[in-house]
Amino acid sequence: MYRITIEQTSYAFPDLKALMAKATPIRSGDQLAGIAAKSMEEHVAAQMCLADVPLRRFLEEPLIDYDKDEVTRLIIDSHDAQAFQPISSLTVGEFRNWILNDHTTTAMLSAAAPGITPEMAAAVSKIMRNQDLVLAAQKCHVETAFRDTIGLKGCMASRLQPNSPTDDLKGIAASIIDGLMYGCGDAVIGINPASDSLPLLIEMEKMLDGIISGYDIPTQSCVLSHITTGIEMINRGAPLDLLFQSIAGTEKANAGFGINLKLLDEGYEAVKSLHRGTLGDNCMYFETGQGSALSSDANFGVDEQTCEARCYAVARRYHPLLVNTVVGFIGPEYLYDGKQITRAGLEDHFCGKLMGVPMGCDICYTNHAEADQDDMDNLLLLLGVAGVNYVMGIPGADDIMLGYQSTSFHDIIATRKMLGKKPAPEFEKWLEDMKLFNRDGRILQASPTHALMKLVS
Incomplete structure (x- = not known):
């Protein structure tokens, strides 16, 4: 008592x-x-x-x-x-x-x-x-590396999220071009597929690998499928960089995701064996979010923020490249409004970093929450000041496949300018070499004949 x-x-x-x-x-x-x-x-x-x-x-x-x-x-x-x-x-x-x-x-x-x-x-x-x-x-810095270095002081990376509701590869490629031209994608180029068709997912992995290797981009790719699907793609020879899984803070909640520690161990060993990183071997990508344990009746009376922090103990076991809280995605039943979403995002980022986890944040909300894009702007600035490792870059901040609102390519570049932040250094050099940005970090006007335009041909 x-x-x-x-x-x-x-x-x-x-x-x-x-x-x-x-x-x-x-x-x-x-x-x-x-x-x-x-x-x-x-x-x-x-x-x-x-x-x-x-x-x-x-x-x-x-x-x-x-x-x-x-x-x-x-x-x-x-x-x-x-x-x-x-x-x-x-x-x-x-x-x-x-x-x-x-x-x-x-x-x-x-x-x-x-x-x-x-x-x-x-x-x-x-x-x-x-x-x-x-x-x-x-004050907390957690650095990780695969083909570039994430988490360096003074840097803020971004995930380029080119989702398509029909998994249209040309549409995905067009979004990738858009994001790269705004300096996004240094954390990962990551697709949430609408389908669970294994042949299609392997085709996506091959397309991403072709873009990254063809243009010598110092970044990594991920198709965000269930870990069992990722393991099967590895077994079939797919060029998989990062292995993804959503995780929760209790055994029962993880069972709701169809996972346990033994399965995560298996996936970790499988993706490590590929040795696809050039600068480092951090090859796991995890997503979390307050409310996931409660939503599956698996919180055991523990408050949702503490359940969320327990996710980071699971993530820490696998030395991931990236972890992010999808902070407002579950809905107003768990985080009612912009004030609660802001508080949760700051808590999650702090707790993860304090535990040595490379934390990013999907600064987001659903359309039935009492929140708007101004709330997301505020949280993005606060997390930028707090030293967030990475955030999301989505065309127009509107994910038309997952049906929620997040942060845009424009938001990333604006926040970097306001706070004096840079992309990952290896990626920044690539942007300069490709004549997309100058040495001051300003966007150059890319012509319609720019080499990246071949991606949609």
């Missing part, structure tokens, strides 16, 4: 799980689950109580039973006690102060990352303001 008295009013929380839920800034998913604070007074009391909880307590009191959940077992069994030692005597509140202290360096945060569990990261985020989340995340 966790108790606190404030001005003669006593508040009691039966366990750490309940305390964490009540301390979470209000969001519709936790209200739907019936675990949110009933008032702002109870919420603040929970935050104050949580601030006094020792970090060690999260190792002693798992929020989901160790014997019933393989993600919990992964978190506990892989905990790095040596990395944890410098912060092991701290409470959650003291941990916040340590993170934000000017004397705590990026190197110190990186060294501590293997000792930080998802629950510790989630707990400290719950007592932070948005400003704290931006400032703290800015």
Whole structure:
């Protein structure tokens, strides 16, 4: 039992799980689950109580039973006690102060990352303001590499997302040209296919490989299919760069995606064996999102933000090139409006980076949420300041295949200009060599006869 008295009013929380839920800034998913604070007074009391909880307590009191959940077992069994030692005597509140202290360096945060569990990261985020989340995340740098380097200080990469509702290869190629000419695609050129036809997916992989190798583009490709499909494509000799999978923070929720750790292990070994990277071997790509465990009745009473942070323990196991939270995609039942989406995006980015995960964000919303493109502009700027590894580049910010709103090629280049950010350095040089950008990062006027135009011929 966790108790606190404030001005003669006593508040009691039966366990750490309940305390964490009540301390979470209000969001519709936790209200739907019936675990949110009933008032702002109870919420603040929970935050104050949580601030006094020792970090060690999260190792002693798992929020989901160790014997019933393989993600919990992964978190506990892989905990790095040596990395944890410098912060092991701290409470959650003291941990916040340590993170934000000017004397705590990026190197110190990186060294501590293997000792930080998802629950510790989630707990400290719950007592932070948005400003704290931006400032703290800015100090965390997680670099990865495949054919270019993602996560360098001063860089903001983008995924070029050329989806087509009919998987039309010429339409996809046209979107790729558009994105490349705006300097997008250094994180990955990644297609969400509308079909699950294996021959078509292999054809997509071959097309992407032909573009990347034909124009010597220092980037990587991904067709975002289920991991079992990806493994089968590898078995059939497809030129697969990154292996993709959506992941969740509990064993039951992952089962809803048709996966478990054993299957992820198999896929990781399969894609590593291809050795297609030239600068590095980070070859996995994961997507997450607050609310996924609750939506499959697999949250076990844990608040949706903590469930999300547990995803990063799964991702961390496989040293991925890219991880991103698709922050507003699930809908207003889980994140009701622009304010909740903004808060969730900042939380996810901070928690992932704090744990040593290369975090990006699909800054997005569905059309039935109480949000609009101005909210996305605000979150994009905040995450840019926070040092997000990458964001999405989608034609017109409107994904006509998945039916949601995100960020556009124009948004990427505008944010880079406003914040002085650059693409990945290898990709930036390619843009200059192709005469798409000059050395100052300004777009050059590409003629209709530019070599890239051959892609749609």
